[in-house]
Structures are given as structure tokens and as C-alpha cells.
Amino acid sequence: MARRSEEGGYPEEPPVIRVRARSDPFLVICRCFSVITVLIALLCVAVNVISAVNSFKNGADVFDGILRCYAVVIALFVAVAETEWESILKFWRVLEYWVGRGMLQIFVAVMTKAFSDANEQRQDIVLLQEIASYLLLACGVIYVVSGVLCIGFVKRARQQKAITREQAAKDLEKLVTTAGIQDLERRREELQGLLMERA
Structure with missing residues (x-):
């Protein structure tokens, strides 16, 4: 639970964005x-x-x-x-x-x-x-x-795509906790664009 600030209100917390990894x-x-x-x-x-x-x-x-x-x-x-x-x-x-x-x-x-x-x-x-x-x-x-x-080749390609998606999702969650709001919005759009490309 967030602590009350001296002004009596609650400080603004950064939004928590959870990207759920879909399994192939x-x-x-x-x-x-x-x-x-x-x-x-x-x-x-x-x-x-x-x-x-x-x-x-x-x-x-x-x-x-x-x-x-x-x-x-x-x-x-x-x-x-x-x-x-x-x-x-x-x-x-x-x-x-x-x-x-x-x-x-x-x-x-x-x-x-x-x-x-x-x-x-x-x-x-x-x-x-x-x-x-x-x-x-x-x-x-x-x-x-x-x-x-060539189904083995398809499997390896999909595994690589899944690894890239997971890494993008981790980067997005990490960014939420470390970046400022403006930087966060810009980076979030980039990462969501990457996730849409990989979908």
C-alpha cells in the first residue's frame, strides 16, 4: 500500500503493465x-x-x-x-x-x-x-x-520468435519500473509495435 504524502494525498505510482506471453x-x-x-x-x-x-x-x-x-x-x-x-x-x-x-x-x-x-x-x-x-x-x-x-525448421523459427517476444515483454515490464512517464510512453509504443510484428 502506498504511504500518504505530506499534502495528504497518495503519490502517483507508475502504471503496471503486464504483457501476457501467449504460448504457441x-x-x-x-x-x-x-x-x-x-x-x-x-x-x-x-x-x-x-x-x-x-x-x-x-x-x-x-x-x-x-x-x-x-x-x-x-x-x-x-x-x-x-x-x-x-x-x-x-x-x-x-x-x-x-x-x-x-x-x-x-x-x-x-x-x-x-x-x-x-x-x-x-x-x-x-x-x-x-x-x-x-x-x-x-x-x-x-x-x-x-x-x-522441413517442420523442424519451422519449429526452430517459431522458437526464435517466441524468445524474441518474451524478451520484448520483459523489457517492457522493466521499463515501467525504471523510466519516466514520457520516456515510458515512447518506449512502450516501440515495444508494443515489436510485439505486434512478431504476433
């Missing part, structure tokens, strides 16, 4: 698909870990166990690549493009399916291997097709 539905769908892909990749990790442990327990299937370990590492890499960390994409530029990401997912799906234990006693593990491999294969195919159709 296309980017929301892309994020949801990334989360689904991460969960499926983690399912592949779990299935391959269980199968690797079973292979090493038997003793005769050491090579199968080693290949399962490779599948675990690559499936973990698929899950991490979906988070789009700058450090990962910096060294693995091919994963920035959806075709490359999809090919990696298809490779993990094929590894999971190719080494499935058809003669294993536990049919629940075999079923999980089938489900995980086909789901990751579907995600990989969707990524490859979307990459060929």
Missing part, C-alpha cells in the same frame, strides 16, 4: 511429442537393461549382453537429445535436425527389436521389448518424415 500451440505439440519420445526411450533403456542382466546371468549370451549395453547407452543418448541441451547439440549438430534425430531413434528401435529374446521364459519382457521397439520406431519415422517436410 505448435511449440506445445512439439514439446508434448518430445516428452512422449523421452518416455519411450526410457522404456527402451529399462527393457535393454533387464535383458542385458539376464544375458550376463546365463553366461552363454555375453555378446548379446554387450550389445544390450550399447543399446542402453544409445537409448539414453536419445532421451537426452530430446531435451535439446545446448551442450549436446553443440557437439552433435546432426541431432539438431529432425532427420538425424529420427534415424538415431530408428537405430535404437531396431537394436531393441533385433535382440529380442524370443525364447526367453518371461513373456512379459518380450512383450515390453516389442512395445518399446515399435513405439520408438514410430517416433523415429515421424521425425524423419517431419524433417523431410
Whole structure:
């Protein structure tokens, strides 16, 4: 609450302008698909870990166990690549493009399916291997097709636009608290014009 001034009135406070950032539905769908892909990749990790442990327990299937370990590492890499960390994409530029990401997912799906234990006693593990491999294969195919159709490029462009909008909104709110009224009006019009351009 504002304190009363010596004249008995309340001092004029600068207007509070809140610019609500609208979320792009296309980017929301892309994020949801990334989360689904991460969960499926983690399912592949779990299935391959269980199968690797079973292979090493038997003793005769050491090579199968080693290949399962490779599948675990690559499936973990698929899950991490979906988070789009700058450090990962910096060294693995091919994963920035959806075709490359999809090919990696298809490779993990094929590894999971190719080494499935058809003669294993536990049919629940075999079923999980089938489900995980086909789901990751579907995600990989969707990524490859979307990459060929340049949808990944559209996503990156929209992300850049959203970042620019958020920065303009932050600048506008910051300006309200630091600038004078005349300067505020001029800068507010500039920033709102920028926001309208980006919309």
C-alpha cells in the first residue's frame, strides 16, 4: 500500500503493465511429442537393461549382453537429445535436425527389436521389448518424415520468435519500473509495435 504524502494525498505510482506471453500451440505439440519420445526411450533403456542382466546371468549370451549395453547407452543418448541441451547439440549438430534425430531413434528401435529374446521364459519382457521397439520406431519415422517436410525448421523459427517476444515483454515490464512517464510512453509504443510484428 502506498504511504500518504505530506499534502495528504497518495503519490502517483507508475502504471503496471503486464504483457501476457501467449504460448504457441505448435511449440506445445512439439514439446508434448518430445516428452512422449523421452518416455519411450526410457522404456527402451529399462527393457535393454533387464535383458542385458539376464544375458550376463546365463553366461552363454555375453555378446548379446554387450550389445544390450550399447543399446542402453544409445537409448539414453536419445532421451537426452530430446531435451535439446545446448551442450549436446553443440557437439552433435546432426541431432539438431529432425532427420538425424529420427534415424538415431530408428537405430535404437531396431537394436531393441533385433535382440529380442524370443525364447526367453518371461513373456512379459518380450512383450515390453516389442512395445518399446515399435513405439520408438514410430517416433523415429515421424521425425524423419517431419524433417523431410522441413517442420523442424519451422519449429526452430517459431522458437526464435517466441524468445524474441518474451524478451520484448520483459523489457517492457522493466521499463515501467525504471523510466519516466514520457520516456515510458515512447518506449512502450516501440515495444508494443515489436510485439505486434512478431504476433
